[in-house]
Every structure is written in C-alpha cells, then in structure tokens.
Amino acid sequence: MSYIEWSDKYSVGNDMVDTQHQKLMDIINRYHDALEEKRPRAELVKIFDEVADYAIYHFRDEEALMERIQFPKMARHKVIHKQLIEQIGKLRAELVSGVAEIEQQIRFFLKNWLTAHIVGIDTQYTPFLAH
Ligand SMILES: [Fe+2]
Numbered sequence: 001m002s003y004i005e006w007s008d009k010y011s012v013g014n015d016m017v018d019t020q021h022q023k024l025m026d027i028i029n030r031y032h033d034a035l036e037e038k039r040p041r042a043e044l045v046k047i048f049d050e051v052a053d054y055a056i057y058h059f060r061d062e063e064a065l066m067e068r069i070q071f072p073k074m075a076r077h078k079v080i081h082k083q084l085i086e087q088i089g090k091l092r093a094e095l096v097s098g099v100a101e102i103e104q105q106i107r108f109f110l111k112n113w114l115t116a117h118i119v120g121i122d123t124q125y126t127p128f129l130a131h
C-alpha cells in the first residue's frame, strides 16, 4: 500500500489541479519507498528536490487558476504557498546536514502538509470554479 492514497475527498473539482496533486503524492510515495528501502541520503535529497520543484511548478499553475476565477482569498493562499517553499528550503538544509530523524520528520511533514493543504486550503476555491 502506498504511503498516501488518492481518494475523492482530495478532489478540488479541477482536473489540472487534481492531476498535479496526484503527481505530488506519487513523488512523496517514492520518498517513502526510498526511506523504507534504506536508500542513501543522496537519493532522498534527489526525491525531496523533485517534490520541491514540482510544488513550485504546481503553485504557479494553481495561483494562475485562482487569478482566472478571481478567488477572493487568493492573497492569503499565495502567502501560505510562499511559507511552504521557505519551510521546504529549511528542511532540505537539515536533510543534507543529517539532522537526527530528519528523514522521518520530512516524510511526515510532506504527507501532512499536502493532505491538510488540499483539504483545508485548496478546496476553498472549489465553489468559485465554473461548473
Ligand atoms: Fe494551494
């Protein structure tokens, strides 16, 4: 079983966003698998960088979508994205320097961050999407 399983509760009602969220889950699941297989730290860093790069790419698309639909709480949502990118940068530095238990902390952080952000933050723009 995957570390994170997609389910309908994660759908925001937009195919592009749902596909990108699934892709983020795939990368996080690969991070989990690498950790379970006790792969070298360099491999974990590589997968973590994929999460970071794809998150930045996704945030750009998602912010463009919010702009198109004139989502009223877009400014706040953008701040949350920016804070996440900063947090990811800090975690990456800790992973590279080998802080104790950081590999597991990152796995937990990524899962919680993505699922909580989708359900609690991203779905706020769902009612503003054209149906
Ligand atoms: Fe978001």
Ligand SMILES: [Fe+2]
Pocket (backbone or CB within 6 Å): 017, 021, 058, 062, 118, 122
């Ligand atoms: Fe998102």
